[in-house]
Amino acid sequence: MRIECPICGSRDRREFYYQGAAVALDRPAPDAGDAVWDVYLHLRDNPAGETRDLWQHEGGCGAWLVVTRDTVTHAISAVELASDVKRAMA
Amino acid sequence: MAELKAQNPFADLLPLKIGGVSVDARDLGHLTVLGDLGNRAALAEALEQAHGLALPEPLRSTENGATRCIWLGSSEVLLIGTPPDAALTKVAAVVDVSDGWAAVQLSGVGAEDVLARLVPVDVRTSVFERGHTLRSQLREMPVSITRNEGGFLLLVPRSVAATMVQELRRAMEAVASRR
Structure with missing residues (x-):
């Protein structure tokens, strides 16, 4: 498995650290309430299909990435810098 | 006051020359x-x-x-x-971070073959020219690799300097045995 780092180019999977679903980019407000925080902290979808994860290019440039991949085919359709994604959300 | 003398991170492990490839310690200063x-x-x-x-x-x-x-x-x-x-x-x-990194110069014919055994990135001249640099892992160690005039400048955290020499030595022996 290889991941196309937007900074370093195509690199081996061993250089990357997997963090989990890319929900951390959409952190609720501190006063959003227990229900919202419960969902944010604990409830994850487990799709057979497209999923978005946070990875870090730990063994390379160190950048955090949002990787869009398909859990059925293992195909990676997009890799973006998490900082860019966060900026686009604002 | 005691006169403190800076120690070389590689002690007596370097220089190393196996086959056509050599590894030399580099003191980069600041x-x-x-x-x-x-x-x-x-x-x-x-x-x-x-x-x-x-x-x-x-x-x-x-x-x-x-x-x-x-x-x-x-x-x-x-x-x-x-x-x-x-x-x-x-x-x-x-x-x-002057004392945080240990630097070596890897040079000679076959230096690319040695790195090919240790680093999961293509560093052949066709894609990695003089002045190019990258961050990757040498086995499990974080490494910075830069191509310079004589070959490659490798930087690793000082704490793994001896391990890097050990890995380079094994790869150099393997490359030399196939020539």
């Missing part, structure tokens, strides 16, 4: 990480004015005589061979 604080243009200008160096783009390095600057990762570059000018502290996070 090493300073410059962290981009968000104003890349200001950092580039300060670096140019203070040290006559262009701020390297990702995966590139720049040099001005013995002073060099290599890209070290997302929003970080490493200034080599000179104490940082005071003006840089206004536009960058400046951290002295």
